[in-house]
Amino acid sequence: MLNRLFKIYNFFKRHFFCTFRIKTVGVRALILKDNKILLVRHTYIDGWYFPGGGVNAHESAHQAVVREVREEVGGIVSEPAKLLAAYYNPRSGWDDYVLLFKVDLLDQYESKDPEIAEARWFNIHQLPADITPSTKNRIDEHVFNASLADCW
Secondary structure, three states: OOOHHHHHHHHHHHHHHOOOEEEEEEEEEEEEEEEEEEEEEOOOOOEEOOOOOOOOOOOHHHHHHHHHHHHOEEEEEEEEEEEEEEEEEHHHHEEEEEEEEEEEEEEEOOOOOOEEEEEEEEEOOOOOOOEEEHHHHHHHOOOOOOOOOEEE
8 A cells, every 4th residue: 555655656746846847866875884785675665775865955965864874774874974976866757866875883773764664784795686776786886896877
């Protein structure tokens, strides 16, 4: 049910954003520790993703990635987070930009974000089968030194 509502919401959002030429900015966090990577699975869409989300009004991208990591995985970010790359996301249907940060955690506690079904550490060499292509591509670029793309 939640997945269907998400699709309806995205349909109207896409038309609204395209009509008024709205640009959006999001952040994602690449979090590595001891050859493991922290990924999240949402309650409303399939697949494993980097933690992250939209940058709010009057919020810097750095503030957004720190907030999203805290909300989604209960992570306390070691400052400063390092900007790895900026990407254009053509699949959103409007002008969407994604900033990928390398984040180190000082600590992690259990988070109860209703958008997150699960947060889990995976061995970097044994990623889940249903990892999203964009997430896998960014891991290949920033962990295994594949060529950088400009689109998410």
